Amino acid sequence: xxxxxxxxxxxxxxxxxxxxxxxxxxxxxxxxxxxxxxxxxxxxxxxxxxxxxxxxxxxxxxxxxxxxxxxxxxxxxxxxxxxxxxxxxxxxxxxxxxxxxxxxxxxxxxxxxxxxxxxxxxxxxxxxxxxxxxxxxxxxxxxxxxxxxxxxxxxxxxxxxxxxxxxxxxxxxxxxxxxxxxxxxxxxxxxxxxxxxxxxxxxxxxxxxxxxxxxxxxxxxxxxxxxxxxxxxxxxxxxxxxxxxxxxxxxxxxxxxxxxxxxxxxxxxxxxxxxxxxxxxxxxxxxxxxxxxxxxxxxxxxxxxxxxxxxxxxxxxxxxxxxxxxxxxxxxxxxxxxxxxxxxxxxxxxxxxxxxxxxxxxxxxxxxxxxxxxxxxxxxxxxxxxxxxxxxxxxxxxxxxxxxxxxxxxxxxxxxxxxxxxxxxxxxxxxxxxxxxxxxxxxxxxxxxxxxxxxxxxxxxxxxxxxxxxxxxxxxxxx
Amino acid sequence: xxxxxxxxxxxxxxxxxxxxxxxxxxxxxxxxxxxxxxxxxxxxxxxxxxxxxxxxxxxxxxxxxxxxxxxxxxxxxxxxxxxxxxxxxxxxxxxxxxxxxxxxxxxxxxxxxxxxxxxxxxxxxxxxxxxxxxxxxxxxxxxxxxxxxxxxxxxxxxxxxxxxxxxxxxxxxxxxxxxxxxxxxxxxxxxxxxxxxxxxxxxxxxxxxxxxxxxxxxxxxx
Numbered sequence: 001x002x003x004x005x006x007x008x009x010x011x012x013x014x015x016x017x018x019x020x021x022x023x024x025x026x027x028x029x030x031x032x033x034x035x036x037x038x039x040x041x042x043x044x045x046x047x048x049x050x051x052x053x054x055x056x057x058x059x060x061x062x063x064x065x066x067x068x069x070x071x072x073x074x075x076x077x078x079x080x081x082x083x084x085x086x087x088x089x090x091x092x093x094x095x096x097x098x099x100x101x102x103x104x105x106x107x108x109x110x111x112x113x114x115x116x117x118x119x120x121x122x123x124x125x126x127x128x129x130x131x132x133x134x135x136x137x138x139x140x141x142x143x144x145x146x147x148x149x150x151x152x153x154x155x156x157x158x159x160x161x162x163x164x165x166x167x168x169x170x171x172x173x174x175x176x177x178x179x180x181x182x183x184x185x186x187x188x189x190x191x192x193x194x195x196x197x198x199x200x201x202x203x204x205x206x207x208x209x210x211x212x213x214x215x216x217x218x219x220x221x222x223x224x225x226x227x228x229x230x231x232x233x234x235x236x237x238x239x240x241x242x243x244x245x246x247x248x249x250x251x252x253x254x255x256x257x258x259x260x261x262x263x264x265x266x267x268x269x270x271x272x273x274x275x276x277x278x279x280x281x282x283x284x285x286x287x288x289x290x291x292x293x294x295x296x297x298x299x300x301x302x303x304x305x306x307x308x309x310x311x312x313x314x315x316x317x318x319x320x321x322x323x324x325x326x327x328x329x330x331x332x333x334x335x336x337x338x339x340x341x342x343x344x345x346x347x348x349x350x351x352x353x354x355x356x357x358x359x360x361x362x363x364x365x366x367x368x369x370x371x372x373x374x375x376x377x378x379x380x381x382x383x384x385x386x387x388x389x390x391x392x393x394x395x396x397x398x399x400x401x402x403x404x405x406x407x408x409x410x411x412x413x414x415x416x417x418x419x420x421x422x423x424x425x426x427x428x429x430x431x432x433x434x435x436x437x438x439x440x441x442x443x444x445x446x447x448x449x450x451x452x453x454x455x456x457x458x459x460x461x462x463x464x465x466x467x468x469x470x471x472x473x474x475x476x477x478x479x
Numbered sequence: 480x481x482x483x484x485x486x487x488x489x490x491x492x493x494x495x496x497x498x499x500x501x502x503x504x505x506x507x508x509x510x511x512x513x514x515x516x517x518x519x520x521x522x523x524x525x526x527x528x529x530x531x532x533x534x535x536x537x538x539x540x541x542x543x544x545x546x547x548x549x550x551x552x553x554x555x556x557x558x559x560x561x562x563x564x565x566x567x568x569x570x571x572x573x574x575x576x577x578x579x580x581x582x583x584x585x586x587x588x589x590x591x592x593x594x595x596x597x598x599x600x601x602x603x604x605x606x607x608x609x610x611x612x613x614x615x616x617x618x619x620x621x622x623x624x625x626x627x628x629x630x631x632x633x634x635x636x637x638x639x640x641x642x643x644x645x646x647x648x649x650x651x652x653x654x655x656x657x658x659x660x661x662x663x664x665x666x667x668x669x670x671x672x673x674x675x676x677x678x679x680x681x682x683x684x685x686x687x688x689x690x691x692x693x694x695x696x697x698x699x700x701x
Binding site for chain 1: 541556560576
């Protein structure tokens with residue numbers, strides 16, 4: 001007979017008490033529902049965006065790619081990719097040959113990315129005319145770099161075959177594969193813009209058309225003496241400045257393929273793929289004003305045979321003194337950004353729960369006022385102070401628990417609704433089918449539930465302690 | 480409340496034997512309720528000691544007092560003090576809940592007790608669905624649930640009409656005849672005289688009459 005109250009009874013009495021003031025309990029629970037629902041909705045947006053982004057990079061093609069730099073590079077969030085100083089290795093063709101035979105490495109080629117102005121030629125009234133161009137990235141691509149992902153992104157035409165050699169450089173114009181977004185710049189016969197859906201035969205219409213690349217090259221005395229190369233048009237508009245003499249360089253390309261950049265990860269940076277040897281030549285021009293031509297490549301791209309080997313190959317390269325960056329580094333940095341985003345969203349949404357804290361505290365204070373006599377009776381019947389305290393703490397926790405369960409469910413359902421809306425919206429614009437902006441992870445649901453219960457228990461602390469300390473004689477005397 | 484100390488009970492010595500039906504009478508303010516609270520472990524005296532069934536409860540901490548209330552005493556109040564949200568059966572079970580008794584065991588005990596107070600068929604009713612007399616009988620059943628050493632009844636008939644009061648007093652008397660020690664507090668001297676074997680009257684916190692002492696006096700020579 002001297003035992004303490006059973007846990008099952010504590011729960012039964014606490015939860016049972018909630019039903020006695022149904023409306024008040026419900027209103028208090030709704031406060032928690034709003035708070036937890038807002039947290040779930042907002043944080044799930046952060047998680048969804050992160051998952052969306054990470055999934056985007058989670059393709060074999062990216063996972064098997066390592067960028068190699070002459071110097072170690074920072075992987076920190078604040079200065080990601082910045083050279084860390086220290087000894088610098090030269091990246092040249094000899095290094096490429098050396099690396100190509102290292103275990104696990106499938107291919108190595110220099111990363112050639114040249115930003116330059118792309119001019120589009122269009123026929124207006126039977127006359128060739130340059131239309132508005134834009135600065136784009138020209139990417140030098142060897143045949144070994146034309147991965148299945150790249151090939152799958154083609155919407156018309158195809159890549160050139162074989163790496164362009166010195167001989168092919170003489171072919172005018174050279175081959176190029178353009179992003180869909182750039183191709184839209186071609187005006188159609190009736191003056192309208194091209195904007196057909198993916199897979200539309202209209203894309204084929206641009207195959208064989210030509211585009212021009214132009215840039216102003218600083219001219220040194222030596223270069224000025226160079227005879228114009230093949231494929232370089234004699235330029236009548238050669239700019240001659242008093243201080244910096246520049247020469248306008250023009251290259252002509254023939255479009256052999258069109259691809260969809262949204263499928264290969266850089267929708268924000270439409271690029272033009274050109275044969276690696278052309279890219280090297282361009283880079284030489286563009287790099288002329290930087291270090292000497294013998295400085296080596298700025299970066300190499302290493303393709304690993306299998307994604308599981310990426311880490312091992314990277315360690316190998318790092319031990320050789322090179323700097324490396326992989327997609328995982330980017331994903332990790334993105335992770336920091338999203339964790340911060342989630343924290344901010346969660347903190348904003350938590351305001352709702354903090355408001356409901358006062359609601360719970362108020363409800364519990366009211367409950368104790370109403371049940372003062374009952375507390376006295378329970379004490380007279382032998383309830384310990386700590387049992388009274390637990391009864392009320394559990395009652396508060398139950399409010400938090402019920403509110404959180406409902407809030408999580410409603411937050412999730414709301415997010416699903418918005419996902420549907422987003423999917424419909426994206427589909428309308430020909431985007432990817434599977435979009436989920438809001439993602440409720442088990443960790444989010446669990447953490448929200450725990451958070452709400454903890455907040456509720458803290459809200460119940462003062463009332464529960466007050467109830468436990470009530471003098472039984474006084475309590476029995478109250479109404 | 481207004482400041483100043485009220486001495487409710489002063490130099491009071493009282494011994495209640497096991498199995499007694501003990502009556503304490505007195506007007507309001509005489510200190511009888513305070514005495515009951517002391518005996519019930521709801522209150523502690525500023526000095527002196529209270530010992531019931533071998534347990535000294537004077538300087539006990541709240542847990543010990545709670546345990547004492549749970550194991551040694553059963554309260555019967557003027558206001559019945561049933562918990563309105565619970566059925567008669569649940570009310571009777573409540574002391575056993577705090578004692579940690581298994582659900583099946585305490586349920587059987589509560590049903591037995593309700594049978595005993597002739598409320599077996601009404602065990603599922605809530606206090607608001609019961610008459611005053613019935614509520615008090617439930618309260619008596621509840622007070623006996625943990626087989627207390629003493630039942631403390633504070634004006635148990637104060638809120639009842641005379642017919643109902645009679646039946647409640649009959650129930651208490653029968654309970655006492657079965658060996659249950661009962662301490663009855665009332666302001667009605669006749670009520671105490673009718674059923675108690677020993678009656679003590681309090682006034683201003685002191686005993687002014689004790690039936691046992693009167694009986695022990697030699698007869699006054701004429």
